[in-house]
Amino acid sequence: MAEIQLRNISKRWGSFVGVDNFDLTIPDREFLVLLGPSGCGKTTTMRMIAGLEDPTEGDILVDGKRVNELEPKDRDVAMVFQSYALYPNMNVYDNIRFPLKVRGIDPKSHDEKVRRASAMVELDDFLHRKPAELSGGQRQRVALARAIVREPNVFLMDEPLSNLDAKLRVSTRAQIKNLSHELQVTTVYVTHDQIEAMTLADRVVVMKKGVVQQVGTPTDIYDTPANTFVASFIGNPAMNLMDGELKGGTFHAEHVEIAGFNAPDGKVILGFRAEDAGLGDADHHEITAPIYTLELLGDATMVTVRIGRELVAVRGPKDFRAEIDDQVSLSVPKEICHLFDGETGQRIEA
Numbered sequence: 001m002a003e004i005q006l007r008n009i010s011k012r013w014g015s016f017v018g019v020d021n022f023d024l025t026i027p028d029r030e031f032l033v034l035l036g037p038s039g040c041g042k043t044t045t046m047r048m049i050a051g052l053e054d055p056t057e058g059d060i061l062v063d064g065k066r067v068n069e070l071e072p073k074d075r076d077v078a079m080v081f082q083s084y085a086l087y088p089n090m091n092v093y094d095n096i097r098f099p100l101k102v103r104g105i106d107p108k109s110h111d112e113k114v115r116r117a118s119a120m121v122e123l124d125d126f127l128h129r130k131p132a133e134l135s136g137g138q139r140q141r142v143a144l145a146r147a148i149v150r151e152p153n154v155f156l157m158d159e160p161l162s163n164l165d166a167k168l169r170v171s172t173r174a175q176i177k178n179l180s181h182e183l184q185v186t187t188v189y190v191t192h193d194q195i196e197a198m199t200l201a202d203r204v205v206v207m208k209k210g211v212v213q214q215v216g217t218p219t220d221i222y223d224t225p226a227n228t229f230v231a232s233f234i235g236n237p238a239m240n241l242m243d244g245e246l247k248g249g250t251f252h253a254e255h256v257e258i259a260g261f262n263a264p265d266g267k268v269i270l271g272f273r274a275e276d277a278g279l280g281d282a283d284h285h286e287i288t289a290p291i292y293t294l295e296l297l298g299d300a301t302m303v304t305v306r307i308g309r310e311l312v313a314v315r316g317p318k319d320f321r322a323e324i325d326d327q328v329s330l331s332v333p334k335e336i337c338h339l340f341d342g343e344t345g346q347r348i349e350a
């Protein structure tokens with residue numbers, strides 16, 4: 001088992017802050033996803049857990065024991081990277097076996113371990129092939145098996161799917177989810193892809209410029225984003241956000257008026273998700289606006305309207321049809337809205 005504690009860890013290079021005061025306990029067996037745009041400090045955080053990077057400040061504990069000074073090889077973590085880093089001259093079997101050899105594991109157990117790990121990632125029929133004779137997805141599965149075969153206390157995965165094409169990414173994602181259910185090992189998984197985060201994580205850490213923005217279950221961060229950064233990073237399309245003013249409990253912006261809020265007057269940002277708003281109900285609408293574009297998605301129609309200078313997306317029924325520039329009514333009742341402070345972008349409960 002392995003519980004990981006990150007106690008106020010920071011990483012600085014000169015005056016540049018890569019990771020700022022990261023403080024989190026990752027319980028045994030949790031699948032934790034670090035999510036954020038490129039350069040926000042995800043890989044650096046993971047490398048500090050692995051021992052490949054020393055924190056400038058703070059402590060890292062595994063099962064209550066400080067490991068800051070432990071070498072990577074003594075930390076019992078297995079890493080899977082975006083680049084598979086397989087040995088080109090070795091076949092799949094020997095690639096998967098390699099960590100057992102290096103670690104001096106009893107050779108008598110190797111064959112069984114290699115076969116079990118390769119079966120888990122469905123590579124049993126490819127053991128004699130060289131990496132060059134495999135597809136990208138198969139190579140990534142060899143890298144996964146090579147991590148699994150070690151039976152580590154912690155898995156660290158850094159964007160393991162980003163070299164795969166879209167279809168393979170979806171199926172390999174499902175396989176990782178199933179594997180992690182089977183293996184029950186504490187996992188820290190890094191991605192910039194919010195869908196990967198939502199589908200895989202027990203909990204997600206959303207990061208921006210080295211600073212943790214929110215920690216929560218996928219449902220938490222989707223339903224109650226802590227600020228406008230999280231609101232606009234999670235979800236496809238991103239949450240609609242509108243600048244405006246709250247006066248006497250009513251939100252005012254150009255062409256928009258939504259009543260019933262319970263929050264102090266002032267500059268605010270109003271947010272709502274495309275799938276929560278209603279479309280074309282002339283009796284109950286808060287907004288009337290011209291259509292900017294329509295996208296047929298098969299299961300729905302994504303309607304983008306122009307409100308003043310802002311574009312707002314609303315998910316309509318699959319059979320919704322209209323023309324560009326037609327006026328439509330949107331129902332955006334207070335109940336579906338999120339409010340954020342106009343200055344800080346922090347969530348306001350209203």
Ligand SMILES: Nc1ncnc2c1ncn2[C@@H]1O[C@H](COP(=O)(O)OP(=O)(O)O)[C@@H](O)[C@H]1O
Nearest residue numbers: 013016018036037038039040041042043044045
């Ligand atoms: N060795 C280093 N020296 C200086 N800056 C670095 C170093 N490694 C990473 N950085 C910077 O730290 C920031 C975070 O990097 P990284 O953790 O790799 O981001 P992510 O994985 O989220 O894309 C980036 O701005 C990156 O340029």
Ligand SMILES: [Mg+2]
Nearest residue numbers: 039042043044
């Ligand atoms: Mg990275």
